[in-house]
Amino acid sequence: MNATRVVATFTFKECARRRVFIVVPITTVAFLSLYALGNHYAFRSIGGSVAGPMGQVDARTLAGATLVGLSMFVTLFLGSALGIFLSFSAVRGDAEQGVLQPLVVRPVARTGLLLGRFLGACTLSIGYVSFLYLASVAITGATGGWWPQRLLSPLFHLAGGVTIVIALTLLGSVFLSALTNGIVMFMLYGAGLLAGLFGQLGGVLRSSALESTGKVVSWALPFEALYQSGLNSLTASATGVTRVIVQLGPLGGAQPGGPLLVLWSLAYLVLVGGLALFAFARRDL
Secondary structure (H helix, E strand, C coil): CHHHHHHHHHHHHHHHHCCHHHHHHHHHHHHHHHHHHHHHHHHHCCCCEEEECCEEEEHHHHHHHHHHHHHHHHHHHHHHHHHHHHHCCCCHHHHHCCCCCCCCCCHHHHHHHHHHHHHHHHHHHHHHHHHHHHHHHHHHHHHHCCCCCCCHHHHHHHHHHHHHHHHHHHHHHHHCCHHHHHHHHHHHHHHHHHHHHHHHHHHHHCCHHHHHHHHHHHHHCHHHHHHHHHHHHHCCCCCHHHHHHHHCCCCCCCCCCHHHHHHHHHHHHHHHHHHHHHHHHCCCC
């Protein structure tokens, strides 16, 4: 446990050395400023409802849910990118630079090192995701008067998605070099996003094969399924035609996950984490 705490603390110091705590706030302020400007113009001229081809649509709910949904997409991407950055060189990358061997002297030290990197990356990434999501919701609520009925449920789903991305990155770091692992992880992230689009397109085209493909890949990469479930909980208060429209979601349709998705995500984390520990314990550095 002590080794795990030391390595987690080292992750924070590494971020400070690489000026992550300077670059990330600057980009965050830029995003939130742009997001606030978009909210200002989106809510400035909307009325109570607008007529659509399928009936009346609550314009305020449509604008608010869409804007927060877009912020969730950006939040998941930025949080995942931060998690990948903190984890992609955890094993082979550090071993190739010669900084890992002096730290890993016993099998228990390897376990502590991997768990420490996981906890450190999760603490920073989940903290960042929480701030960015809540700030976005606050901007939309203050500007347009729309608040999600379930405030924390989307946040929990985003945090779970980022955690899974970090676990997959650490697993990849056991087998792949730092650069290769980073590229592979961003490609996996893109594959998860594409799966969400496939599922959405399959629903619109009524293609069960395309819809099933999107769902299978989303659950194989649960960070995407968690994102879709978070979007679904975000729009829980919408009804009728408005709910149908907002459930299409930005860049991936909203889909309910339910308790089964939570259980699967936990089992997925245990499986990926166990495989990473098993492979690292037997790897020749």
